[in-house]
Amino acid sequence: MSTSKTSWIENEISALKEAGLFNTIRTIESPMDGRVTINGRSLLNFCANNYLGLANHPQIRAAAQQAITEYGVGPGAVRSIAGTMSLHIALEQRLAAFKQVEACITFQSGFTANLAAIPALVGKGDIIFSDELNHASIIDGSRLSRAQVVRYAHNNVNDLRRAISETTEYGRRLIVTDGVFSMDGDIAPLDKICEVAEEHDIMLMVDDAHGEGVLGRGGRGIVDHFGLHGRVDIEVGTLSKAFGVMGGLVAGKQIIIDWLRQRGRPFLFSSAMTVPDVAACIQAVDLLEESTTLVDKLWQNAEIFKTGLKALGFNTGETETPIVPVMLGDAPLAQEFSRHLFEKGVFAMAISYPTVPRGKARIRVMNSAAHDKNDLEEALEAFREVGTQLGVL
């Protein structure tokens, strides 16, 4: 019977529900912004990675609409077969200039950028040194490559050195790390990692999904933040977070980008970014190049929120960025905390196992330039009330 084939899924889902780990996804009835509408109610939004508020920015919307009028909607096929639209080339040139690299290639998402880059660089017989907390797309890209993966302790350069010294047989080697770790908001010590990579002549790749548009001068990313221009071989980024749209990128030396156009499987076997997405991203680069106002506001907001939470007595972990984890420990407590915040008009998600280790459940606050001072005060008051009610404070 067909039901018996899938009854294991019912069991798994029941187990998740019993453990308080079943993720119920909210439906947003408005544009993604500093406030969103859910079940007809307006709530303050601290869940999105819409760091700069660009997801619903009037100029970004207008650019997407204008591009549809001029170029239609879809790219029609993969670029290597159907030809590449001039818009995609324009975006890649603009991104390369913005990030001060020789060249750039775009993908459908940050996730597919990792799936493209890693297997194109290493394969069977090669070694990947990977931070133990790297993002799922790095893990999946590494698995697809069939290279051996050697994990090193999170952000621990000494452990990276140890791992390198213990591997004596290898073909090509790649060190890969997230730039900003999305669950804790801490930053990889990329300057030190870069020294290690150079000492041992190992390729270095950073996934800057949460640093793009956030770190560095005017949001130019982690390589700019550390002043490492020309020294990091592969920068992966996303256009789905601070850029407010959808898409991924790899930036670096021309030769590497040329290689990805020949061997990046999501580039060769999946259609390109859509027309409105590309035009919206070009407009986002325009906005970032014109002014640092949005990036500055993001950091100011994050500072106000972090200071406020700490003053109330919350544990905000090791964050160095606008991602603020409010550490609660227990998964059911975090879920309850999130539900109470929701009732008070604040949408902030509980994150628990398997996204973070067991016993390290939290509310993850994503700050955004889309919030104003009143929004932050309102949200802090809700955190105070719920924290007191649930005995966390």
Ligand SMILES: Cc1ncc(COP(=O)(O)O)c(C=O)c1O
């Ligand atoms: C480090 C990292 N890499 C890649 C991605 C995937 O990016 P995208 O949403 O563009 O696929 C994410 C998003 O969660 C991320 O945090």
